Each structure stands twice: as structure tokens, then as C-alpha cells.
Amino acid sequence: MTTISLSEEPRHQASSNLAMKLKNPALLLLPAVAFLSFIYLLPLVDLIRISISGPSWLTYFQRVFAVPLYWESLVRTMHISVTVAFLCLLFGYPTALLIHRTRGITRALIATAIVLPYFIAILIRTYAWMVLLGRNGPVNKFLVSIGILSEPVQLLFHRGTVLLGMTAVLLPLMVLTIYSSVSRLDPGLTRAALASGAGPIAVFWRVLLPLTLPGIGAGFLLVFVAAIGFFITPTLLGGPGDQMFAMHITQQADSVTSEGFLQALGVVLLLITLLVVAIAGRFLGLEFIWGGRKLTETTAGKVAPAATSATARRSFGSAFADAIGWPLLRLFGMLPASCGTWTVRLMGGLVVALLILPIIVVMIISFSSASYLTFPPPGFSLRWYEQFFSDTNWMRAFWTSALIAAVSAFIAVGLGTCAALGIVRGNVRGKSAIMLLLVSPIIVPPVVLGLSLYTLFLKFDLVGSVFGLAAAHAIGGLPIVVVILSAALQNVDSRLEQAASVHGASSLTVLRLVTLPAIAPGLAAATFFAFLHSFDELVLTLFLSSAQLKTLPLMLWGDIYYRLNPVLAVVSTLEVLLVVGGLFLARPVLATSQKATR
Amino acid sequence: MAEPLALRVGHSGAGVPASQSGGASERQVIGSRIVVRDAEKRYGQFHAVNRINLDIEPGEFITLLGPSGSGKTTLLNLLAGFQNLDGGEILVDGRPVHNVPTHKRGFGMVFQSYALFPNMTVTQNVAFPLRMAGVDRATTERRVAETLEIMRLSDHANKSPSEMSGGQQQRVAIARAIVMRPKVVLMDEPLSALDRRLRESIQIEIRDLHQTIGSTILFVTHDQGEALTMSDRIAVLDAGRIVQIGRPLDIYRHPSNRFVASFVGESNLIEAEIMQKRGTTVTLKNRASYVFDAESRDAIDVGRVTVLVRPERIAIANEPTASSTPVTVTSAIFLGEILRIEAQMDGGDTLLIRCTDTARRPLPDVGDRLHVSWGPEDCWVLT
Numbered sequence: 008m009t010t011i012s013l014s015e016e017p018r019h020q021a022s023s024n025l026a027m028k029l030k031n032p033a034l035l036l037l038p039a040v041a042f043l044s045f046i047y048l049l050p051l052v053d054l055i056r057i058s059i060s061g062p063s064w065l066t067y068f069q070r071v072f073a074v075p076l077y078w079e080s081l082v083r084t085m086h087i088s089v090t091v092a093f094l095c096l097l098f099g100y101p102t103a104l105l106i107h108r109t110r111g112i113t114r115a116l117i118a119t120a121i122v123l124p125y126f127i128a129i130l131i132r133t134y135a136w137m138v139l140l141g142r143n144g145p146v147n148k149f150l151v152s153i154g155i156l157s158e159p160v161q162l163l164f165h166r167g168t169v170l171l172g173m174t175a176v177l178l179p180l181m182v183l184t185i186y187s188s189v190s191r192l193d194p195g196l197t198r199a200a201l202a203s204g205a206g207p208i209a210v211f212w213r214v215l216l217p218l219t220l221p222g223i224g225a226g227f228l229l230v231f232v233a234a235i236g237f238f239i240t241p242t243l244l245g246g247p248g249d250q251m252f253a254m255h256i257t258q259q260a261d262s263v264t265s266e267g268f269l270q271a272l273g274v275v276l277l278l279i280t281l282l283v284v285a286i287a288g289r290f291l292g293l294e295f296i297w298g299g300r301k302l303t304e305t306t307a308g309k310v311a312p313a314a315t316s317a318t319a320r321r322s323f324g325s326a327f328a329d330a331i332g333w334p335l336l337r338l339f340g341m342l343p344a345s346c347g348t349w350t351v352r353l354m355g356g357l358v359v360a361l362l363i364l365p366i367i368v369v370m371i372i373s374f375s376s377a378s379y380l381t382f383p384p385p386g387f388s389l390r391w392y393e394q395f396f397s398d399t400n401w402m403r404a405f406w407t408s409a410l411i412a413a414v415s416a417f418i419a420v421g422l423g424t425c426a427a428l429g430i431v432r433g434n435v436r437g438k439s440a441i442m443l444l445l446v447s448p449i450i451v452p453p454v455v456l457g458l459s460l461y462t463l464f465l466k467f468d469l470v471g472s473v474f475g476l477a478a479a480h481a482i483g484g485l486p487i488v489v490v491i492l493s494a495a496l497q498n499v500d501s502r503l504e505q506a507a508s509v510h511g512a513s514s515l516t517v518l519r520l521v522t523l524p525a526i527a528p529g530l531a532a533a534t535f536f537a538f539l540h541s542f543d544e545l546v547l548t549l550f551l552s553s554a555q556l557k558t559l560p561l562m563l564w565g566d567i568y569y570r571l572n573p574v575l576a577v578v579s580t581l582e583v584l585l586v587v588g589g590l591f592l593a594r595p596v597l598a599t600s601q602k603a604t605r
Numbered sequence: 606m607a608e609p610l611a612l613r614v615g616h617s618g619a620g621v622p623a624s625q626s627g628g629a630s631e632r633q634v635i636g637s638r639i640v641v642r643d644a645e646k647r648y649g650q651f652h653a654v655n656r657i658n659l660d661i662e663p664g665e666f667i668t669l670l671g672p673s674g675s676g677k678t679t680l681l682n683l684l685a686g687f688q689n690l691d692g693g694e695i696l697v698d699g700r701p702v703h704n705v706p707t708h709k710r711g712f713g714m715v716f717q718s719y720a721l722f723p724n725m726t727v728t729q730n731v732a733f734p735l736r737m738a739g740v741d742r743a744t745t746e747r748r749v750a751e752t753l754e755i756m757r758l759s760d761h762a763n764k765s766p767s768e769m770s771g772g773q774q775q776r777v778a779i780a781r782a783i784v785m786r787p788k789v790v791l792m793d794e795p796l797s798a799l800d801r802r803l804r805e806s807i808q809i810e811i812r813d814l815h816q817t818i819g820s821t822i823l824f825v826t827h828d829q830g831e832a833l834t835m836s837d838r839i840a841v842l843d844a845g846r847i848v849q850i851g852r853p854l855d856i857y858r859h860p861s862n863r864f865v866a867s868f869v870g871e872s873n874l875i876e877a878e879i880m881q882k883r884g885t886t887v888t889l890k891n892r893a894s895y896v897f898d899a900e901s902r903d904a905i906d907v908g909r910v911t912v913l914v915r916p917e918r919i920a921i922a923n924e925p926t927a928s929s930t931p932v933t934v935t936s937a938i939f940l941g942e943i944l945r946i947e948a949q950m951d952g953g954d955t956l957l958i959r960c961t962d963t964a965r966r967p968l969p970d971v972g973d974r975l976h977v978s979w980g981p982e983d984c985w986v987l988t
Contacts, residue, residue, distance in 0.1 A: 506720035508707040509685050509791070510781065511737030516708075524724040 033433025036441060039426035039485060042418075047448060047482050050459035051277070057462070058270035067271035077255060077272070084252040087169065087241070088234035092181075094174040095230045096223065098358050099181035103222075104215075105355030106182070107189045119590075120359040124366065125179035126536070126586045128543035130560055131579045133240045134567060135365030136172045137163060138372060138576070143381040145368055164246040172244040175361050177233055181226040182358070188222025189215075207347050225295035228287040232280055236452025238546055243567060252276055253454040257549065260458060273455045284450055293439070297446045297490045366583060373576035380573065391573040401562065401574070407473070408542055408559040414477035415484055415541035420534050422481070423488025430489070431496040442493075446486040456482065457550030464551055471553025479551055480541035487540060488533040495529030496522070532593040539589060543582075634664030636821030637788040639684070643693030646679050646845075653679040655845035656693065661823070662837075666815050668824045670832040671842030672868065677825045680842070681791055684823065686710055697789065708737070710789075713782030713820070717794040719774045721766035727753070727777050728762045734785045748784055755814070756780040772803040779811065783818055792824045796831060808834055829869045833857060841865050863987055866913045873914045873956050874987075886981055892952025895930035897979065901986035911987045916959040918983035921946070921966075922976045929976035932956060934969045944968060948975060 061067045071077050106117050124132060140146055140162040147159040162168065192215070200210040216223075238253040245251075253276060259269045287295060368382060373391060375384030395401050429435075430442055448456070460479055461470070469475030499522055507517045523530075545560040552561060563575055639661040646654040654676045661667050669677040682688045684695060686707035694701050702710060713734070721730050728749055735745040753759045756776045766774050775795060782790050792811070796804045812835050815822050826832055832839045833853040840850040841864075849861040860866040863874060877889035880896070889912060890896045899912055922929060932948035935955070939945075946958040946969060956977065960966065969975060 500718060500720065502716045502718050502720040503722060505685070505687055505707075506714065506716060506778075506781075507722070507733070508687075509710070509712055509714040510734035510785075511708050511711070512733075513706070513708050516737070521722060524722075 031434055033429050033435035035425040035429035036433060036435070037429075039422040039429075039445060039489075040441070042422050042478075043444060043448075043482070043485070046460070046463070046478055047456075048444075050463040051451070051455075053462055054270050054277075054455070054459035055274055057267055058274040061267050067268045068275070070268055071271050071275055077252075080250050080252050080255055081275070083250070084235060087166075087173070087249075087251060088231050088237075090170055091173045091177060091234045092227050092231040094170065095178050095181040096227055098174070098354055098361075099178055099226060100185055100219075100223065101351045101354035102178075102182045102358040103185040103189050104351050106186055107192075108351070117355065117359055120363050121179050121182045122590065123583075123586060124362045125183060126539060126590065127366070127583060128545070128560060129176050129239050130543070130545050130563055130567075131369075131582055132176055132365065133172055133243045134563070134575060134579060135369045136168070136175065137243060137567070138380055138382070139365045139368055140168060141380055143379065145382040148382060163244060166245070166249055169241050169245040169249045172240045173234060173237060175365070176240055177230045178358060178362060180233065181230050184226035184229055185219060185222045188219045188225070192218055211347065221291055221295075224287070224291050228283060228291070228295070232283055232287075232450055235280055235283070236276060236454055238452075238454050253452060256454045256458060260461070260550065269458065273458045276452050277455045280450060280452055280455075293443055296450060297442075297486070366579075369576045370580045370583065372573050373580040375573050375576075378572065380576075391577045395574050395577045398574075400557075401559075401578075404557045404559045404562040407556060411473055411477045411480065411558060412538045412541035414474065415480040416534050416538040418478060418481040419484030419488050419537040419540075420530070423485050423533065423537070424492055424530065426485070427489050427492035427496055431493050442489075445489045448482045449486045453483075453546035457547045460547065461550045470551055471556045473556065476548060476551055476556065476558075477541065479547050480544045481537070483544065483547075484537035484540045487536045491529050491533040491536070492526060495526040499525045528593075535589045535593060539586065542585075632664075632816055632819050634819040635786060635788055636664035636819060637698045638663045639789065639821060639823075640696040640699075641680070641684075641693070642696070644680065644683060644690055644695060645692035646676075646683060646688060647691050652676075652845045654683065657842075657845070657847055659840060659847060659850070661821060664819050664821055666812075666822045666824065666835060666837045668826060668832040668836035668839045669842055670826060670829060670839050670869070672827055674844075675842040676845040677827075677842045678793060679845075681793055681823060681825050684789075685712060685714060685791055711785070711787055713785060713787040713790040715775070715778050715782045715790070715792045715795040717797050719766070719771075719778045719798075721774055721777055721781075723766060725765075726762070727758060727764050727766065727769075730766065730777055731780045731784050733781060734787075738785065752780045752784045755817070756810075771799055772807065775799060775807060776810075779814070783814065783820070786818055787820055790820045790822045792822060794826055795824075796826070797828070804831070811835065833869070839869075841868065843868075859985055860913065860987065863911055866985075866987060871916050871957055871959070873916060873919075873954075875912045875914060875954055875984075876909060877912050878909055887986060889986075891950070892954060893930055893950040894952070895950070897928070897984070898981035899984040899986050900981050913985045913987055914956075914979055914983060916945075916957040917943075917961075918979055919956065919958045919960075920978050921958060921960060922978070925976045926978060928980075929978040932975050932977050934971055934973045934975060936971060937969050939968055946975075948977070 058067055059065075102117075102121065106114060106121070109117060138144055142159045142161065144162075146162060147156070150156040151159060196214055196218075197210055200214045201207075205213060236253050237251060238257060241249055241251045242254055252272070256269065256272050256276070259265045259272065284293075284296070372380060372382060372384060374387050374389065375381070376386035376388035376390065377384055426445055430438055430445070435441070464470045464475055464479075467475075469478075503521050503525070504517050507521045508514075512520060543560060544558075545564055548558050548561050549564070552558065557565075559578065563578055566575060639659070641657055641659040641661075644654050644657045644659075645652070657676070657680060659667075669680060671677045679688065683690055684702075686702065686705065690703055694703060696702070697710070722733065725733070731749045731752055732745050735748060740748070750759070750762075753762055756779060758773070758776055758780060761769060761773060761777075766777060769777070775798075778795070782792075795811075796807055799807065808831060811822075811824075824832075824835060833856075836853055838850060839853055839856050840847050841856065842848065843864050849856060849865045851859075856865065857870055860869060866872045866874060875891050877891040877899075879887050880890050881888040885900055886898055887901060888896065888898050889910070891912075925931065930950065932950050934946060934948050936947040937944065941962075943959050943961050944966065946960070948956050948958060950956060958977065
């Protein structure tokens with residue numbers, strides 16, 4: 008059937024060429040592209056310019072690689088990132104399978120245990136680990152009580168805690184990425200393979216693994232890229248020997264003398280990130296960044312290379328399974344069949360515990376009557392809640408954050424909705440390139456972005472302004488909105504819009520009466536997530552705010568070192584409740600998007 | 606709603622008053638005359654619609670029939686204004702439509718996927734075109750109620766589409782398409798998503814509706830049975846062109862080429878050589894050396910031709926007759942009112958035979974020899 012969607016055509020022949028051009032929805036891309044060009048691309052270009060502005064363009068880079076401190080830190084960063092990515096894969100894959108295999112309420116619970124932490128601020132989740140592993144924390148208490156330790160020891164501030172914390176923080180990303188490829192599998196495949204005489208392990212090795220390999224690759228690389236730019240978790244959980252590369256940038260940012268060299272550090276981090284993404288994109292298609300299906304391109308020719316790369320991927324997958332798989336398979340085949348199931352359950356359960364326990368401990372501690380962090384709390388009290396709500400500094404920070412997040416969500420949703428309409432409905436070349444630009448802020452390390460924005464903000468006197476900060480946060484909010492809404496728009500039945508149009512509705516009326524109601528749940532979810540993104544944002548804020556403008560994460564960050572008291576637990580609990588509420592509201596959207604991917 | 610809804614046309618913009626053009630029946634024709642001239646639509650090198658010419662009479666029920674990718678839906682989309690012509694023109698009542706945006710063309714349309722607005726009730730869906738046209742509230746209510754009554758949906762007026770069955774949803778969609786009494790109703794495979802029984806009952810409903818409202822209906826389908834049942838005329842499309850247009854009977858009995866012959870109805874296409882010609886009757890011989898007469902529309906040259914013999918036109922007998930040829934049964938299926946027999950002729954051609962059960966013939970076994978024959982009026986030489 009020659010089903011041709013509206014997107015290929017301007018809606019109707021306009022009387023003049025200009026009018027036709029003005030009616031092309033692709034024009035809706037302009038605001039978002041202009042916004043990103045000014046506040047995102049321009050600063051990055053400027054960052055590169057400053058980094059090569061030394062006596063010779065290499066000067067600053069030579070210093071980066073000549074000083075052992077930085078070089079060693081770079082190697083360490085790579086090492087930590089690869090380890091974290093492997094750990095995430097090791098534990099994340101069974102968890103994704105577990106979600107896929109369970110049904111009903113169990114599935115909902117496990118999925119919530121993964122999704123919930125995904126939306127809770129990294130700062131808060133790291134703080135939860137500090138509480139959990141602290142001297143008076145539950146882990147120490149437990150080990151002492153069963154007699155393994157004679158007295159509490161310092162569990163924090165070494166490499167192990169950095170790896171543990173980063174793995175825990177990044178696990179949801181891995182699980183969700185892999186799950187999106189696992190869930191697309193036809194459940195009939197497993198049954199077909201079993202019916203064809205393959206044992207459960209053979210099914211896994213020969214069918215599941217090759218088919219989910221792209222998901223595994225995407226998850227691994229996303230985690231790796233995120234880990235390279237990590238800053239909050241290693242700073243809080245690591246010792247002096249665990250300095251990651253991004254931490255040097257924030258430390259250097261305080262000294263004025265290092266202009267140029269500082270930017271060179273940022274450029275190195277940026278280039279490494281882009282290199283990894285480029286290599287990943289070569290194999291997986293750059294769509295892996297937004298975990299999306301390919302956008303429908305107007306020309307049929309562009310589909311062809313994608314198809315060949317898909318077959319290449321598939322044959323690579325089966326070759327991989329053949330080479331390593333069969334010998335191992337025979338070995339594993341001797342194990343009882345239930346081993347696989349139990350491995351999946353055990354590891355999945357461990358992951359759920361790892362993700363949920365810290366949050367629960369923090370929530371319990373927020374009701375503690377003790378004046379320091381201890382678990383279990385000696386008694387129940389609301390004194391820390393009272394303190395939080397009566398402290399003018401906390402309340403001011405809270406309202407500042409809420410204001411900034413609201414403005415930021417407004418910017419991101421406004422620009423993002425237009426951009427999504429433009430990209431899905433517009434008639435324009437290079438949709439993939441534009442989409443890439445729109446979502447690319449996700450992969451740029453926030454430290455680099457903060458550094459580059461700082462120069463721009465100084466120039467336009469935006470440092471410490473609500474609007475400036477909101478706009479900066481909208482850089483990261485925009486991709487979220489664009490991804491959610493373009494998926495929602497692609498799911499809108501174009502026949503519905505045609506039906507409205509043929510029965511007398513003009514383009515704007517169609518948008519108002521058909522399209523917007525259809526994407527309303529997506530719009531609500533996008534607004535919430537854009538708000539949350541800004542509300543939680545810390546790294547950019549560190550660079551761009553002033554002493555007068557303190558956001559909630561900034562207050563938390565400042566207090567985490569000095570006041571390890573339960574007020575922070577109160578803030579964390581409130582944040583968790585915010586996310587739970589938001590997810591509850593967004594539930595219908597998540598359900599429909601799941602249906603759509605299946 | 607006491608008055609029969611039927612034919613109070615002439616409402617604001619709903620159509621011209623009773624047509625004087627008359628026609629076969631005494632029904633009122635409000636439909637437009639549609640003229641498609643040299644219509645073209647290209648996608649790169651691919652001609653989705655390749656210089657199509659089509660004249661549709663006011664109030665006619667015309668079906669665009671063709672396989673996937675034949676251009677029938679594209680042609681419908683061009684008419685609706687979802688896509689723009691790359692060449693040629695489309696005239697509705699003599700006026701070119703290419704500058705008229707979709708929402709001002711005043712058509713009604715029914716989609717395969719129903720395309721009911723999920724955020725509106727049945728009533729709101731049906732009222733949608735009236736609301737867009739700015740019809741006042743009282744009139745809207747009256748028209749919607751009338752239309753729901755003809756479509757036997759009055760009990761469902763306040764339901765949301767998702768609470769209804771596929772058949773009911775499609776009736777709502779039809780109600781929405783006709784509520785304005787549009788001059789033209791476009792139907793894009795409206796019955797494909799329904800099961801067979803429902804499809805047949807809605808076919809009849811649409812047919813009756815067409816008689817009642819007198820609009821011009823353009824119906825797209827890939828189901829030849831549907832096309833034969835419903836249409837005044839059928840336009841058979843293949844590869845972006847109209848290969849034949851005519852009344853259902855003509856299309857079925859006298860297809861213009863192999864494609865139409867095999868696409869519309871079941872067919873036996875037999876290669877044969879012309880031995881003799883007498884006017885429109887020719888004497889032919891096939892590979893099995895079976896000699897038979899056939900009729901053809903126009904004089905054809907001597908040589909090899911393809912002859913269409915419909916499966917139900919083949920007579921079978923257990924004993925040879927003067928005009929018969931022997932065949933070997935390769936499969937025989939009892940379908941209820943008919944027997945469906947596949948058999949092989951001696952030359953290798955396979956024959957499909959359908960005979961009614963009235964003969965109370967026992968179901969032959971595979972390998973049985975039968976004797977088949979057909980007369981000159983039973984076959985049609987394809988040109």
C-alpha cells in the first residue's frame with residue numbers, strides 16, 4: 008500500500024511559493040536550533056578557540072599531556088569508566104531479562120525499582136551511599152553486629168566505593184537501554200527456539216544474546232560516556248587517589264591563572280567523549296543516543312544503508328555466538344536448567360536491592376530523632392522536617408530552584424515542542440543531523456558544558472541570573488522534551504489528522520483539536536522531566552550561579568561535607584516523593600510508549 | 606426527528622438542491638461530477654499515478670480497484686488534497702481543486718482505520734464537520750441525531766469510540782462522512798479491517814446509503830468481490846494506470862487484459878493458437894490439441910492468444926462427449942454450495958473448475974479422469 012504520511016508533503020498546495028515555504032513545519036525547528044546555536048554550540052566553539060589561543064596552538068595541550076598528574080588522571084578515568092561499564096553490564100543484563108520475564112505486579116515493582124532511581128538526582132543517590140557506608144551507617148553496624156568487624160571502619164573514600172557508587176548510579180541507564188532492546192523481541196522467538204530443540208542456555212546464546220547485542224553495545228557505551236564525565240560521585244565517594252579527569256576541571260576553574268589550559272582540559276574530555284560516541288555511532292547508528300527508532304526519512308534511498316548495517320550487525324552477532332558460544336555452551340549445558348533462571352533472579356534481586364536500599368535508608372533517617380547520622384535511628388521525630396521548613400536559607404533555595412526549574416521547563420517545552428513538530432512533520436533535508444544536534448547535549452560532559460558557558464555568561468553578564476541559569480538548564484531539558492514528543496508525535500495516527508482536515512478543519516484547528524490532545528500525556532511527561540532536570544541540576548549551576556543565587560542542589564552540595572545531619576535526608580526524601588509523584592502522573596505515557604515499542 | 610431524514614438537502618452549503626440531471630432512478634443526486642485529467646504523482650523515478658484520466662458522473666458509485674502499490678490510494682489522496690499533483694488536473698463540478706486546501710473541499714471521507722477522534726464521543730465525532738462549518742447548534746443537534754439514526758447508532762451517541770466494536774466504529778466514521786450531505790464521499794478501504802460477515806452487511810448498508818443521499822462515492826479497495834458487489838463502475842488500476850474501467854459485469858466477463866482477468870475473479874488463462882476466424886468467433890487449439898470456439902470483441906490476428914475461461918463456466922462429465930477434452934483431477938474440495946476441482950489437461954495446463962452442488966456429483970478422487978468442455982460464449986479472448 009502506498010501509505011504516504013503527511014510529513015512528506017506540505018499540507019496543501021499554496022497559492023504562492025513563499026506561502027508554501029512559510030507553511031512548512033520545518034520552520035518550527037528554527038527557534039530550538041537558534042537557541043542551541045547561541046547557548047550551546049557557540050560556547051563550545053569558543054572553548055576550543057581559547058584552548059588553542061596559546062603561543063602555539065599546541066601549547067596548552069602539551070601541558071595537559073606533559074604533567075603526570077593529568078595524564079595519570081586521564082588513564083585512571085578511562086580505567087574507572089570501563090570497569091563501571093562492565094559492572095553495569097554484568098548486573099544490568101540479568102536485571103533487564105528479569106523485568107522481561109516477570110509479569111504483573113512483580114514486574115511493575117522491579118521496573119519501578121529501576122526507573123525511580125533513574126530520575127532521582129545523582130547527588131542525592133550518592134549522598135545515600137555516603138549515609139549507608141558511613142561510620143554510623145547500617146553497613147558498619149551490621150558488620151559489627153555479626154562479628155565480622157570489631158569496630159566501625161572507614162568504608163568510604165577509596166576506589167571500591169567510587170566503583171560501587173558509580174555503578175549504582177549508572178545501573179538504571181544500562182538496564183533501561185538493554186530492556187528496550189529485550190522488550191522488542193518477539194516472545195514467540197524463545198518458544199520457537201525451545202520447540203526447535205535448543206536448551207535454555209542455547210536459546211540465550213544463540214537467540215537472545217545476538218538479538219540484544221545492539222542494546223548491550225548501546226548500554227555499555229552510554230554508561231561509559233556518562234562515566235568519563237562523572238564528577239559528583241567520585242568527588243564525594245573517592246579518596247585523594249581517585250581523582251577523575253572532570254574533577255581537575257572544576258578544581259582548576261577556581262584559579263584565574265589557568266585560562267587556556269583549563270579550556271584545553273575541557274576540550275580533551277570533550278574530544279574523548281565525541282570519539283567514543285562517533286565509534287559507537289559507526290556500529291550502532293547514532294540513534295542509540297536517544298534510544299530511538301530511526302526517524303522516517305523522506306527519501307527511500309537512505310533506508311538502504313541502514314538495512315545493510317542491520318544485517319552486518321546480525322551476522323556479527325551470530326559469528327560472535329558461534330566462535331565463543333558453542334564450546335562454553337556445552338560446558339554450561341551440564342548445569343541443571345534452573346541455574347540460568349536462578350542466576351537471573353539472584354543478580355536482578357541484588358540490583359534492585361542496590362538501587363532501592365540506599366533510598367529507603369535515607370528516607371528512614373530523615374525521620375530520625377538523633378542529631379547526627381546514625382542507623383537505625385534512635386527514635387522517630389519530625390524535627391528535621393521542621394528545621395528544613397523553618398530555615399530561611401533552605402526555603403529560599405527551594406523556591407529559587409522551583410522558579411528556575413519552572414522557567415527552564417517553560418523554555419525547554421516551548422522550544423522542544425516546536426522542534427519535535429518540525430522534525431516529525433517538516434519537509435527538510437538532514438533530519439538525522441538536526442535530531443543529532445538537538446539531542447547531543449545529553450552526551451556532552453556537564454563539566455565541559457559548564458566551563459564553556461561560564462565564558463559566555465561572563466560576557467553577557469548572566470552569571471547568577473535566574474533566567475541565565477534556567478536557559479542553561481534548558482540545554483539539557485530540550486533533548487528530553489524532543490525525544491519524548493517526537494516519539495509521541497510519530498505515534499499520532501496521521502489518518503486522524505487527515506480525517507479532521509477533510510471534514511473541514513484548517514491546519515491550526517487540526518493541531519488544536521487532534522494533534523495536541525493526542526500528545527497531551529507526552530507533553531505532560533516532557534514538562535515534568537524538563538522541570539526535574541533543572542531542579543536536580545548541579546554541575547552547570549556550580550559554574551554559573553553566584554553567592555546570591557543558591558539552588559537546592561547547590562545548598563546540598565555545600566552542606567554534604569560539613570553537616571552530615573539529617574536535614575539533607577529530608578531534602579532527599581522530598582525529592583524522592585517529587586519523582587514518585589511525577590512518575591505516577593507520567594504512568595499512562597510510559598505505558599503507551601511501551602506499547603508502541605513492542 | 607419525525608421526518609425521514611432522507612432527503613432534505615439544500616441546507617447551508619450541504620449541496621445543490623435536487624438535481625435535474627435525472628438519471629436511472631428517481632433518487633435525488635447531489636453528487637459532483639469529477640474529472641481527472643492526466644493526473645500524475647511521482648516519487649523520484651516511481652510513478653505512483655501515471656497520467657490517469659477518469660470521468661465520474663454526478664452521484665455515481667465508482668470503485669478504484671487494484672493491488673497494493675497500484676496507485677489507488679494515492680489517487681484518492683490527491684482528490685482529498687493530502688498530496689499535490691505533479692501534473693494534470695482534477696476538476697470538481699468543472700472547477701480545478703488544486704488550489705483548494707483539503708479542509709475547504711467539502712468532502713466526506715471514511716478511512717480503513719476508522720480515524721475516529723479518540724478524545725471525542727460518538728456525537729462529537731459526527732458533529733465535527735458541522736462544527737467546522739460553523740453550523741448553528743440546533744441544526745447540528747438535529748442533523749447529528751438524524752444521521753445517527755440512519756446508521757442505527759442512536760443508542761451509542763454518548764459512548765467514546767474505544768468502547769465500540771470495529772463495525773460500530775466504522776458506522777460512526779461513515780456517519781461523520783455523510784453528516785454534511787457532502788457532494789463527494791471518499792472511502793479508503795473502509796471494510797478491510799472488519800470480519801467477513803460484518804463486511805457484507807456494511808457493504809449493503811453503504812450501497813443503500815448511496816442510493817439515499819445521492820453523493821458521488823469514490824471507493825478504494827483491493828477486494829474484487831467488494832468492488833463487484835457495490836459499484837456502478839469499477840476502475841481497475843495497475844502500476845499507476847487505469848487498465849480498464851466499466852460496469853462490474855463487463856469487467857468480469859470481458860476483461861481487457863490478463864491482469865484484469867486474473868485480478869477480478871478466479872480465472873483459467875489458456876494459451877491457444879488461432880486456427881480459423883469467422884467474424885467475432887474464432888476457432889482455437891490449445892496445447893492439449895483441444896479445439897474449441899471462442900468469442901472476441903474485435904478481429905484479432907492469427908497467432909497465439911490467451912483465452913479466459915471462468916471456472917464456473919466449465920462443464921464436466923464422466924464420459925467423453927463430442928466437444929470435450931480429458932483432464933486428470935489433482936485436487937477436489939467440497940466448499941458447501943460448490944465443488945472446487947483442480948485438474949490437469951494433457952498438455953500440462955491446469956484448470957480450475959467450480960461446479961454447483963446441484964448436480965449432486967460425488968467428489969472426485971485425485972487421479973480420476975474427467976471430461977471437460979466449454980462453449981464459445983463461455984470464453985473470452987484477451988487482447
